[in-house]
Amino acid sequence: MELLAPVGSPEHFGAAAAAGADAFYLGVPALSARDSPRELSFSQIDAIIQAAHDRGGSVYLALNRLVRASETKLLIEALATIDRLGADGLIVQDLGVLAIVRHHFPHLRLHASTLMGGYNLDNVKMLAGLGCSRVVLARELSLDEIGEISRRADVELEVFIHGAMCYSVSGLCYFSSYHGGKSALRGQCVQPCRRRYEMVSHGAKTAAKAKSSKSGYFFSMNDLEGIRVVPALKGFGVSALKIEGRLRSAAYVENVVRAYRLLIDADESDYGQAEVEAIRLLDRAMGRNRSPGYFASPTPPAVLSVHHSGNTGHHLGSITRFVTKEGKRYGELTLKQPCSVGDRLRIHLEKSGERIGFRLREMVRNQESVSSAEKGETVSILMPAEIATSRKTGKVELYRTDSGQIGKRKEVKLPRLGDSKIARYGNIDGTVSKLQKMLMPNLPIPSEGTGRSQPPRKRAGRQPEIWLRVDRVEHIPHRPGFAIGRYLVDISAHNIAGSAKLKQLTRGNRSGIIWALPPLLFDKGRERLKKQIVLLRKSGFRAFQIAHLGQIELCGESAERLYGDFSLNLMNQHALASAFSFGLHGCQLSIELGQEESATLMAGYTALARSRYNRAAVQQSQQSIGMTIYGAPPLFTARIADKALTSGKTVRSPRNEQLSVERRDGLYITRSKTPFSLIPHISELGAMGVDYLVIDIRGLAGGKTIWMDIAKQLSGNTKAGKRTAFNYFERGTRDNSEKRSPIKQKPRTRKNSLQRNK
DSSP: OEEEEEESSHHHHHHHHHHTOSEEEEEOTTSSSSOOTTOOOHHHHHHHHHHHHHTTOEEEEEEOSOOOGGGHHHHHHHHHHHHHHTOSEEEEOOHHHHHHHHHHOTTSOEEEOGGGOOSSHHHHHHHHHTTEEEEEOOTTOOHHHHHHHHHHOOSEEEEEEEEOOOSSOTTOOOHHHHTTSOOGGGTOOOOGGGSOEEEEOTTOSSTTTOOEEEEEOTTOBOEEEOTTTHHHHHHHTOOEEEEOOTTSOHHHHHHHHHHHHHHHHOOGGGHHHHHHHHHHHHHHTOOSOEEOTTSSOSSOSSSBOTTSOOOSSEEEEEOOEEEEETTEEEEEEEOSSOEETTOEEEEEETTTOOEEEEEOOOEEETTEEOSEEOTTOEEEEEOOHHHHTOSOOOSEEEEEEEOSSOOOOOOOOOOOGGGOHHHHTOOOHHHHHHHHHHHOTTOOOBOTTTOOBOOOOOOOOOOOEEEEEESSGGGSOSOOSSOOSEEEEEOOHHHHHTHHHHHHHTTTOGGGEEEEOOSOOOGGGHHHHHHHHHHHHHTTOOEEEESSGGGHHHHOTTOSEEEEOGGGOOOSHHHHHHHHTTTOSEEEOOTTOOHHHHHHHHHHHHHHHHSTTTTTTOOGGGOEEEEEEEEOOEEEEESOOOTTOOTTEEEEOTTOOEEEEEEETTEEEEEESSOEEOGGGHHHHHHHTOOEEEEEOTTOOOTHHHHHHHHHHHTTOTTSSSOBOTTTTOTTOOOGGGTOOTTSOOOOOOTTOBOOOO
């Protein structure tokens, strides 16, 4: 069994190697699902690969973010460089990236990221069939579920054993994107799950007047700790145990790797003693509160940290007052843990939910500077610039996240960067140019120096068809006030029983009804869903919408038409072409795409479908492309919820975002109370070439109010109703990947940066 360690810097590599890691995973610059201001350069990655191989270790590169159409050139440059480095595997999430690697870099070993939906056997088998030699399983699986998959899947399995956990199931979190334009699927998550929320009383007409009855960190997860399941996972034949923590300290990585090295190497007779020592090491790592996660149960009782902020590190206390002296601002507190100058600290602003990390430079006790202080002593700590210039901070909590007194370890020397394979093998311009011509026919290239794409030429298109998506049959109105081309209906026993109404609405035309499979399906619910699909086929229904490619087999060969939901996360033309190669008749684009990126994708796909390279796989005349243009999509999809969040409750964030939480089919769905709408842009989407547009009313309450709002918008009244445009105007979506090439990047630093917790 391989012990796989996170590497976010050369120091991380040295710490993990010294502690006994067998393998290391590193983020590809600008294309990783952990967007960090300190990401490694390709020269550093090359040096780490050489050093790891010299020690007999393996290195896997994480190119595991969704890639947008405008980033195709960036992707090609990165792959051409990776091709020379001799990495032992490439971790991917994007279907387009996977297809490009298989066709043009076939010797690169592919690993399916946990973001690709490895939460049931069908999905794991599908990912193996796509060419992945290893699948990283979802962190939300129980030990029994992992065991069942391991017995029946003919592919290497990798399991997260320690580190941060997301509240939403991996690959299905849209909160950070919906309320801020920062996509979690693209490495930009601002961690809304770590904020404090208030429960709101019903009946309040405005958010300002709504009274809170209870508050807490309802979505904040404890860290995962799997020390007690290592023997079971070894018995299952799991290939690798993975530690999360590329953005944590080197000391954290060293302690955690050392702990699990002990457990993996321990014999059955001395495992108890190894476990005691492992716990001691994990306590020193200064992570969050820990729990066994989902290993013991799919609905575990202790994974949420409702009464704690979810910060990593040791809680030092609350700032009781601020004092300004000689132009410096100090925060006074009584210590709950020892603290020393040089320690890495993190401030948590309760009011906004923001975190600010800094190195402790000065500490005062009894008006004298001191280098250290003990638990129970009252001290004044020099605040970072963000706090020093602000007077409206609200409650401030302080945490110690790393020690300034790091123990000595045997240094692991890296090869000189000048000896890197990138330098020795010459430039990659020829490879990049060849692949550009093949993979980017007529695709608009970002304007020089702007990082923004030239608007592609729009083509004349017919008015897109309007589809309606519902979670309950009775929510379909008799007179909606607009023409509905097709109905997307969630598969459930309730809706199947009401299918007679659907037949009436379509006048017996069953092809006008498309039954939607759930976005999240665990193996326990597979047989029930399969029986429901068989029943629908017997009733004459032949059209289904899948949420994951692994669901194709469930629908059976008799399904005449298959469509793909937005949960396929298609952001580039190659991902779209890959999805269509499975015989789908229609696919929705990613719900996170904006105006410019949607247009670039459509133009790129049109050119790609007509090119000789892709003509055999894509027959454009038989395919339709859709987008969801109205609705309140699930922002979190989770297996658990705090007991206070009973179905129908409303919660409010520090930023006054109002959310609803409902329980459906054993899952907890969190939605925004404010729907988004792109209805005013229907003509523009039609000109791009989009064929059908989905109005999704699932989870929305309001009855006639909703239909009046939608009808008014369709008639051209853009002022009707309260709503947002989601990411259509691409607020906050410009990120590091569009500002630089990973080949020519320069080291970057930023002072007092907002720290992530994962």
